[in-house]
Amino acid sequence: MTTQQQAPEQALPPLxxxxxxxxxxxQLTSMRTALILLFLLAVVSIPGSILPQRGTNPLRVDQxxxxxxxxxxxxxxxxxxxxxxxxxxxxxxxxxxxxxxxxVLPRVGVHLRALRTxxxxxxxxxxxxxxxGSFVSELTVDEVxxxxxxxxxxxxxxxRSSEGEWVAAEKGYWRETGNLVFHLSLxxxxxxxxxxxxxxxxxxxVVREGTGFSNTLTQYDAWGAGRFVSADALAPFSFTxxxxxxxxxxxxxxxxxxxxxxxxxxxxxxxxxxxVSTTVQVNEPLIASGAKVFLVGHGYAPHVIVRxxxxxxxxxxxxxFLPQDGNFTSTGVIKAPDxxxxxxxxxxxxxxxxxxxxxxxxxVFPAPDYPGLFLSAFTGDMGLDDGSPQSVYTLDTSGMEQIxxxxxxxGDVWTLPEGQGSIEFVDLERWAxxxxxxxxxxxxxxxxxxxxxxxxxxxxxxxxxxIWVRAQPADDGGTLVHVGALARSEGTxxxxxxxxxxxxxxxxxxxxxxxxx
Numbered sequence: 001m002t003t004q005q006q007a008p009e010q011a012l013p014p015l016x017x018x019x020x021x022x023x024x025x026x027q028l029t030s031m032r033t034a035l036i037l038l039f040l041l042a043v044v045s046i047p048g049s050i051l052p053q054r055g056t057n058p059l060r061v062d063q064x065x066x067x068x069x070x071x072x073x074x075x076x077x078x079x080x081x082x083x084x085x086x087x088x089x090x091x092x093x094x095x096x097x098x099x100x101x102x103x104v105l106p107r108v109g110v111h112l113r114a115l116r117t118x119x120x121x122x123x124x125x126x127x128x129x130x131x132x133g134s135f136v137s138e139l140t141v142d143e144v145x146x147x148x149x150x151x152x153x154x155x156x157x158x159x160r161s162s163e164g165e166w167v168a169a170e171k172g173y174w175r176e177t178g179n180l181v182f183h184l185s186l187x188x189x190x191x192x193x194x195x196x197x198x199x200x201x202x203x204x205x206v207v208r209e210g211t212g213f214s215n216t217l218t219q220y221d222a223w224g225a226g227r228f229v230s231a232d233a234l235a236p237f238s239f240t241x242x243x244x245x246x247x248x249x250x251x252x253x254x255x256x257x258x259x260x261x262x263x264x265x266x267x268x269x270x271x272x273x274x275x276v277s278t279t280v281q282v283n284e285p286l287i288a289s290g291a292k293v294f295l296v297g298h299g300y301a302p303h304v305i306v307r308x309x310x311x312x313x314x315x316x317x318x319x320x321f322l323p324q325d326g327n328f329t330s331t332g333v334i335k336a337p338d339x340x341x342x343x344x345x346x347x348x349x350x351x352x353x354x355x356x357x358x359x360x361x362x363x364v365f366p367a368p369d370y371p372g373l374f375l376s377a378f379t380g381d382m383g384l385d386d387g388s389p390q391s392v393y394t395l396d397t398s399g400m401e402q403i404x405x406x407x408x409x410x411g412d413v414w415t416l417p418e419g420q421g422s423i424e425f426v427d428l429e430r431w432a433x434x435x436x437x438x439x440x441x442x443x444x445x446x447x448x449x450x451x452x453x454x455x456x457x458x459x460x461x462x463x464x465x466x467i468w469v470r471a472q473p474a475d476d477g478g479t480l481v482h483v484g485a486l487a488r489s490e491g492t493x494x495x496x497x498x499x500x501x502x503x504x505x506x507x508x509x510x511x512x513x514x515x516x517x
Contacts, residue, residue: 028095029102037096044092048083051075057296058204058222062391063322085197085224097190104183111176119158122166122468126484129468131495134482135507141471141479144505148469151504157467167469175489178458185452192445201225201234202437208301208318209429212240215291215436235289239267242277244430246298248367256326256366263295263432280434290438297433299323300330302349302373303426308339309419315339318429321349322393327363333395334375334423341379343421344395348374353407361407373408373425377416464488467497469505481505 027033052060061081065072079086126132137144141164148167152159157169203223207213215238217223217231225231247260262281268274269289280286286293299321306315314336321332334345352365353372361374380400383390390396406414408425415422467485474480483502485494502508 025102028099030099031103034096034099034103037092037099041089041092041096044089045083047075047080051080051083053084054082054222054224062393066391066394082224093190093193097187097194100183100187100190104180104187107176108180108184111180114176115173118160119168119170119466121160121162122168122470123484126468126470126482129484129486131486131498132482132484133498133502133507134480135502136474137471137479137481137506139479139506141473144471144479144481145469147505148471148501151501152467165470168466169468170464170466170488172462172464172488175459175462175464178455178460178462181455182452182459183455185448185455188448189445189452192441192443192448195441195444196226196439197441198226198228200437200439200441201229202435202439204296204433204435206320206431206433207241208320208431209241209244212238213434214238215288220436235291236270237268237288237291238271239265239286239288239293241432242266244298244432246430248365250365258366261295261298265293288436290440291436292438294435294437295432296435299328299431299433300349300351300368300371301429301431302332302347302371303429304334304373305424305426306334306336306339306343306345306421307423308336308341308343308421310340312340314343314421318431319347320392320431321347325363326366327351328366329363331393333393335382335392335395337382337384339421341420342382343416343423344378344382344397344400345423346376346378346395346397350374368428371410371428375406375408375414375423376402377404377406377414377423378402379420463492465492465494465497467494467501469501481507 052064054061065076065081075081079088083089123129127134139147145161145164145167149159149161149169152167152169155171157171158173159167159169161167201224203220205213205220213219215234215236217234223231241263243264245260245262245264246258249255249257249259262279265278265280265286267276267278267286267288269276278286280293280295282295285295300323301318301320303318304315305313308314315334319332319334321330323330328351330349330351332347332349334347336343348361350361350363350372351367352363352369353361354364355361361372378395378397378400383396383399403420404414404417408414408423410425410427413422413424465485465487467483470482471479481502483498483505485498487494
């Protein structure tokens with residue numbers, strides 16, 4: 001009995017560090033990886049559309065965190081309230097950028113070589129092509145080929161001919177050009193976004209009527225800038241909110257929808273500069289020293305006066321209340337830590353106040369038709385002595401005692417129990433929130449986006465195809481002409497090109513011989 005010994009399997013040579021890096025680069029620059037990264041970028045952008053973002057609405061972020069104490073700290077730590085500045089978003093963004101470059105640049109070289117390469121010579125048997133036809137012409141071979149070359153050049157085909165044998169032509173190079181323009185434009189869009197992210201800045205500020213804003217870091221409620229931006233380089237412009245106007249629809253169809261939403265500003269390009277009056281609307285920002293001032297929101301600011309137990313005025317100012325619904329039911333906080341004793345108020349402002357058993361106090365219309373202020377008064381330690389930062393929109397009542405509830409109309413005064421002071425609802429003012437942004441990459445991103453749209457349309461509507469003509473003497477006299485065409489892109493009808501060329505060369509209007517399947 002004999003046994004056969006199997007030859008040992010040869011082990012593959014080790015890949016090595018250079019080989020691994022080459023393999024990794026090929027995987028990263030494949031079109032499949034680019035599509036996956038593009039899809040992943042869309043997925044990681046979803047939280048930026050669902051959750052409020054500090055770059056656009058920091059007040060809403062603070063409110064969301066307050067309303068969701070269980071999940072908000074986790075989401076905040078992961079950067080879900082500043083998605084587009086988070087490390088994980090930047091990682092996907094950079095990988096997509098590198099992948100697109102690795103995909104597109106080699107294709108540019110291939111396409112440039114194709115533009116310099118003449119059409120391929122004619123196949124020997126044109127009848128085997130997907131679209132073909134033949135006929136007998138009374139012209140000579142040279143006359144047929146010369147006529148075919150001339151007809152194709154008139155149709156903007158790129159023509160190559162072999163004297164006395166064949167003519168080759170190709171058309172639709174713009175299809176690949178448009179495709180490359182589209183992908184290169186995507187890269188430029190990413191470059192524009194990167195330039196804006198590194199060299200741009202944006203901030204949000206709430207301005208009450210009659211007050212002003214100066215473009216310094218301390219004036220912003222929220223501010224964010226790129227890595228290469230210094231707050232010391234901010235342009236020294238300023239503006240004052242002279243008047244804010246908003247009007248609401250009162251018809252049943254669109255009741256409560258804003259009809260007018262604009263702010264009158266007095267603008268100075270620099271301290272001591274000439275004052276310029278302008279009006280800012282939702283889609284008409286103020287352009288100030290390369291930055292744009294957008295009007296993004298508004299609300300109400302009740303003016304209150306707080307007196308302590310000694311009768312001393314300890315607070316006399318307007319207070320920003322944040323809207324909670326479409327009817328501008330708004331919440332706010334009034335703090336008087338210097339009062340004797342210290343006083344704090346949780347407030348609910350209602351532009352058009354109503355009170356029902358089902359809903360309690362609420363607003364039924366966003367305009368101040370019947371303004372009311374509902375207050376809950378507290379006295380005691382506000383937790384300010386330990387130096388911990390507190391939001392101006394929240395009141396820490398853990399060390400305080402509630403001393404009463406009251407509703408006020410403009411002009412009403414509430415005398416607190418046990419002579420602990422009073423609060424007066426004087427009148428009502430408005431506030432407007434502005435986003436001020438400088439984005440130096442937006443022009444590049446806009447131009448690249450337009451180029452991408454043009455390139456995409458060209459790649460979709462231009463058809464890439466080839467056509468050949470062969471001519472030879474016929475056995476019974478005349479010239480036997482063969483015409484064949486081949487599509488270089490899916491969904492391209494080349495039969496019409498064959499029929500049209502045969503008709504121009506003197507053949508029958510419809511004469512096609514399809515190759516057997």
